[in-house]
Amino acid sequence: MLEILENNWLLFLVGQYPHGPIGGLTMTLFMAATALALCFPFAIALALARLSPYRWLRLPATAIVHTVRGLPLIMFIFWTYFVSPLVIGRAVGGVETLVIALVVYEAAYLSEIIRAGIEGLPAGQVEAAKSLGLRYWPTTFKVVLPQALHNMLPSMVSQFVSTIKETSLGYVISAHEVTFAASQVNNVLLTQPFEVYGILALTYFVLCFALTSLARFIERRTSSGRGGAPGVIVAA
Amino acid sequence: MIRFENVDKWFGPMQALAGVSGEVGRGEVKVLVGPSGSGKSTLIRTVTRLETIQGGRVLVDGTDVGSRGVDINRLRQRVGFVFQAYNLFPHLSAIGNITLGLTKLRGMNKAEARERGLAELARVGLAEKADEMPGRLSGGQRQRVAIARSLAMDPQVMLFDEPTSALDPEMVGEVLAAMKQLAASGMTMICVTHEMGFAREVADEIWFMEGGAVLERGKPAELTGTSAHSRLQAFLASTRHGGSAA
Amino acid sequence: MGYVFDLRGVLSGQYLDWFVIGVATTLALTCVAWCLAMVMGIILTLIRMIPLPPLGWFVALYVEYHRNVPLLVQILIWYFGVPSLLPRPARQWINAHHGEFLLAAIALGLASAAYIAEDIRSGIRSIPKAQYEAARSIGFGYLGAMGYVVLPQAMRIAIPPLINQTLLLFKNTSLAMAIGVGELTYRTREVESYTFKTFEAFAVATVIYLLISFGIMALGSYSDRRLKLETR
Numbered sequence: 001m002l003e004i005l006e007n008n009w010l011l012f013l014v015g016q017y018p019h020g021p022i023g024g025l026t027m028t029l030f031m032a033a034t035a036l037a038l039c040f041p042f043a044i045a046l047a048l049a050r051l052s053p054y055r056w057l058r059l060p061a062t063a064i065v066h067t068v069r070g071l072p073l074i075m076f077i078f079w080t081y082f083v084s085p086l087v088i089g090r091a092v093g094g095v096e097t098l099v100i101a102l103v104v105y106e107a108a109y110l111s112e113i114i115r116a117g118i119e120g121l122p123a124g125q126v127e128a129a130k131s132l133g134l135r136y137w138p139t140t141f142k143v144v145l146p147q148a149l150h151n152m153l154p155s156m157v158s159q160f161v162s163t164i165k166e167t168s169l170g171y172v173i174s175a176h177e178v179t180f181a182a183s184q185v186n187n188v189l190l191t192q193p194f195e196v197y198g199i200l201a202l203t204y205f206v207l208c209f210a211l212t213s214l215a216r217f218i219e220r221r222t223s224s225g226r227g228g229a230p231g232v233i234v235a236a
Numbered sequence: 237m238i239r240f241e242n243v244d245k246w247f248g249p250m251q252a253l254a255g256v257s258g259e260v261g262r263g264e265v266k267v268l269v270g271p272s273g274s275g276k277s278t279l280i281r282t283v284t285r286l287e288t289i290q291g292g293r294v295l296v297d298g299t300d301v302g303s304r305g306v307d308i309n310r311l312r313q314r315v316g317f318v319f320q321a322y323n324l325f326p327h328l329s330a331i332g333n334i335t336l337g338l339t340k341l342r343g344m345n346k347a348e349a350r351e352r353g354l355a356e357l358a359r360v361g362l363a364e365k366a367d368e369m370p371g372r373l374s375g376g377q378r379q380r381v382a383i384a385r386s387l388a389m390d391p392q393v394m395l396f397d398e399p400t401s402a403l404d405p406e407m408v409g410e411v412l413a414a415m416k417q418l419a420a421s422g423m424t425m426i427c428v429t430h431e432m433g434f435a436r437e438v439a440d441e442i443w444f445m446e447g448g449a450v451l452e453r454g455k456p457a458e459l460t461g462t463s464a465h466s467r468l469q470a471f472l473a474s475t476r477h478g479g480s481a482a
Numbered sequence: 483m484g485y486v487f488d489l490r491g492v493l494s495g496q497y498l499d500w501f502v503i504g505v506a507t508t509l510a511l512t513c514v515a516w517c518l519a520m521v522m523g524i525i526l527t528l529i530r531m532i533p534l535p536p537l538g539w540f541v542a543l544y545v546e547y548h549r550n551v552p553l554l555v556q557i558l559i560w561y562f563g564v565p566s567l568l569p570r571p572a573r574q575w576i577n578a579h580h581g582e583f584l585l586a587a588i589a590l591g592l593a594s595a596a597y598i599a600e601d602i603r604s605g606i607r608s609i610p611k612a613q614y615e616a617a618r619s620i621g622f623g624y625l626g627a628m629g630y631v632v633l634p635q636a637m638r639i640a641i642p643p644l645i646n647q648t649l650l651l652f653k654n655t656s657l658a659m660a661i662g663v664g665e666l667t668y669r670t671r672e673v674e675s676y677t678f679k680t681f682e683a684f685a686v687a688t689v690i691y692l693l694i695s696f697g698i699m700a701l702g703s704y705s706d707r708r709l710k711l712e713t714r
Contacts, residue, residue, distance in 0.1 A: 312619055319619075323615065325616070327635050337622075340622070341620070389621065
């Protein structure tokens, strides 16, 4: 197993670069981070819409979130695969497809975390802001969201871990991430699938375990601090 | 009936009980009072080994509670324990709480157990609430069911750990009434409580604890006036003037 | 866009059969994996209750492995990796008996078991120690106290998360298509590649997935409401 790692570590790390597009673990992390970053505004919008007193905002937002929760990610990926070329007007590669699908998918799940964070704030916060004369948007952006996001930091790190695991579906659409890279190594070696995929599993394990431990560490440190919302770790 | 011989207990570096000795004879009612942290709850918890001790002995009817080979479960059936937080089983009805022990531990069949359960509930004045779930009962009712639950096991001793401290004031009376009735019937009891009126009426002896030791012992009648029990007097004075329950 | 939306083309004859087989396979996979997951989850919980540190470490490792490695990778290991470690006769048997379905079910079941074990453990931990003490004070031993007082309450608390796990398991069956299991997503792609009616095919699959998912979610909210107990 060590031998395989020695010979192929570069492939696992960066895919076929420089003889092809960047892939491997680098791409995995890049896609996960990009997807999560890009989905943020949408997630906040969805969360606020779900908490809105206006039915015309609340109901569609709720419908969107429930629909996303009801479909497997792979179905999203296929939908994106077929729909994006039509919308964007050109062929869309595996990596782009995956990122777009993840943005939509993660926005829904992240919005639930943000919503929990907002709902977990003591009502007194909003009341205090109102008493000072702050209106809705300034209250939301300067009082509610900063605290909600801080409280939900462990959950968000958890969600990042989930996103990393979800990038593995790139394998199905030949997007150049680390699982796809591993399958390429396996296709060359053929006789040692257990070792190859074992290395893959180990890679994910080390990465995700480290991040999950970070999330737990943050949770321990913040729960004794500000006295905000209880830590809600979203299982993925 | 129950004897404490030089009992020591530590929670880490903190000594909760320091060389406590004392005896509770059959049919006697002893009341433990003292400020919070004095070790009174810890002391009665040692009787059924809910707390273990590091020094001395606790004897129940001659049996050393901490010795190897003691059937602690058998012993706990003979010693009833009523908690401050009642600890009723929320997934069982009032009578279900009582019949659980009767059917599973005493081997009674359902009908017998129910009959016995109803009798115990009647004794504490709650026969009509037999099939209610604990969530629908008031605090005072729950505590009385808890007392009935312990009594159903035919204990030789009843231990009460601040049974009324978690109750709203208007419900304290009904629980104390049940306890007084029990005392009058000749049950051996040890009560940790702040209810001095109850203590004066019912206790054969009051033990005042502080810092893990029994500082003073006295009959209720001796409580008023004498300087020999000055520490106890000071404590009583502070509680009588609306001091908070620990 | 000049595209004619034609559902009938996709829901007729052979293609309808494929969809039906797909749904049946998805449901079969869900059920088999679920049973394995529940059994394994309970076994893990029981192992955890034995006060031997090495056993605790084993369960912790099991849980962490299944939570940190992507499910797809686990499936690939079971399908490509494990058979290569087995003796020839075993491999041949697997291939002759719907190997990919079995291995996918095993992968899904064992992965869900990790989450189920954690959900049950959370349930048990949320029961106040005082309940256990009260049971022991009446005279129950460890097993009696756990069996009659703690576990009944813990399971009530664990049911909503367990139903959520069921939903996740159901959705995760779609990953089995990567190793050729003919469940709904796989069949949908088949229909799509034969009819070229991408939207219609995927629309049908989407509706089916949503209907079943919403059913499970509804079961979840229903049980959440019914099982609430007042404590103390």
